[in-house]
């Protein structure tokens with residue numbers, strides 16, 4: 001496994017971080033798509049375990065969760081999936097998960113098994129810094145990094161606390177809202193990056209609403225260490241459910257396009 | 266956040282970071298205004314002259330004869346809007362107003378909380394959006410019309426099974442995107458802190474009144490108090506008045522739907538496992554890996570897979586006991602009670618009535634019970650009629 005520190009240090013551009021719901025639309029296709037994303041230029045992967053009630057997600061990722069669950073995805077299968085990805089290539093994998101799935105596994109065991117599968121970090125979407133110890137301690141025991149979110153309405157004091165509990169990267173949410181594609185990037189994003197950069201040396205990766213190469217470049221030039229692209233990629237799956245070759249081709253082409261835009265910027 | 270919002274290990278605020286500033290703002294306003302003389306006087310006036318508090322404690326003579334012990338009914342069904350929900354919406358909407366918010370959102374199951382929110386929004390000049398599961402929109406159409414007549418926008422939610430949990434999911438998502446100018450009027454004592462504490466506070470008049478009415482009319486405290494438990498607000502309202510009266514037995518009644526041996530029920534405290542959902546740690550109906558179950562109950566207002574954190578604590582400490590009755594028992598109870606008392610009970614409240622019917626021959630004849638009639642059943646007549654024909 002390559003650590004985040006190495007990845008961010010060795011890249012001479014912002015890291016490209018595609019997001020997938022594990023098992024969307026099914027285990028095998030999903031694995032092929034993730035491999036294709038790696039081949040097309042992904043530096044880090046953000047992978048989500050599907051949940052019945054994803055309150056931080058907009059319609060695109062909600063539908064992906066439903067597809068993956070219908071195809072039989074479970075937390076245990078998701079860890080097998082992650083093992084298969086890291087066997088293919090030792091790329092850092094950040095997990096995005098809703099707390100109840102970790103809690104039921106239960107937590108200590110989940111972190112240990114995720115580490116064994118080759119994972120790097122865990123972001124629990126519905127657990128905030130006030131209860132961070134419920135996961136930060138097991139994560140550190142397992143040798144995993146923590147990732148927490150900062151949103152445009154997070155105060156400086158709070159952001160400083162979040163930074164102090166974060167060992168991987170800060171997930172800066174570009175806007176006030178749930179996940180989903182957006183035609184323009186929120187004007188809250190640049191000030192947020194500046195604010196975080198003034199506050200901490202922890203890498204800052206930006207997600208939510210990044211849908212085009214221009215958005216990625218905009219975020220990178222504002223100083224972000226990474227760009228996370230979710231709904232836009234997941235939408236390629238939704239739009240091509242009957243044509244898996246096109247699904248894969250579209251995703252590869254899109255990631256390659258972002259990758260070259262980031263490298264050129 | 267100033268407080269942790271814990272009830273033992275339960276409760277807390279398990280939410281995405283973006284919601285924290287809004288919850289902090291509400292927590293702050295609640296503790297600032299709840300005992301503020303102006304706020305308290307204004308709310309008291311609305312309780313009395315708008316909602317119709319205090320509600321009577323009524324001795325149900327014929328029903329008592331039927332079950333063989335004394336049953337007193339706390340008449341929350343007589344409140345404006347037809348349910349206890351208005352206690353909470355008046356409190357929260359007034360709080361929103363004191364916070365200078367002009368827009369509010371709410372989720373609703375049976376439509377009772379949505380209706381109470383819509384009425385209160387009209388009264389206080391607030392703009393209301395109500396999220397309601399698509400199935401519930403269909404099965405509670407009368408309430409949908411009433412909400413719209415009050416000027417609220419009703420947003421049908423088609424995700425999941427189109428019931429209460431899906432409505433809350435979408436309300437939370439909407440709130441996330443509109444956090445700066447919108448107040449979320451949560452409908453029960455669940456969800457993230459500070460909602461369980463706030464909603465309880467505004468429902469405490471039920472218990473305070475019932476306790477003093479009991480002393481005045483029965484001449485002493487009741488032996489048993491009982492209420493139906495969905496999210497748990499009407500029950501917490503009643504229970505809170507008797508918490509320190511150790512001899513008063515507290516019984517909450519959950520929906521066993523098609524039976525506890527199926528997954529088609531919503532009896533969270535009876536068979537749920539501890540989990541984290543909609544912002545709180547509580548008992549939760551879920552599968553082996555933690556995916557949250559779709560629930561099933563004849564009463565839309567109890568159709569929810571989680572339950573208020575304080576109830577979880579009361580169950581574990583043994584201070585309250587929780588039991589469940591199935592749809593069939595509820596329909597029977599609805600019929601019997603209506604015939605004997607000329608009062609249509611909400612199907613939600615009929616759960617508590619159904620439990621009392623199971624106690625016929627069990628409880629001694631001198632037993633005094635207070636039952637919280639959380640709402641009236643006019644909204645349920647069609648459902649009852651359909652089930653009778655089946």
Ligand SMILES: Cc1ncc(COP(=O)(O)O)c(C=O)c1O
Nearest residue numbers: 377495496497498499566639640
């Ligand atoms: C009449 C009535 N009783 C009870 C409930 C259940 O809610 P709670 O358990 O919060 O009292 C509802 C919810 O809609 C209701 O309408």
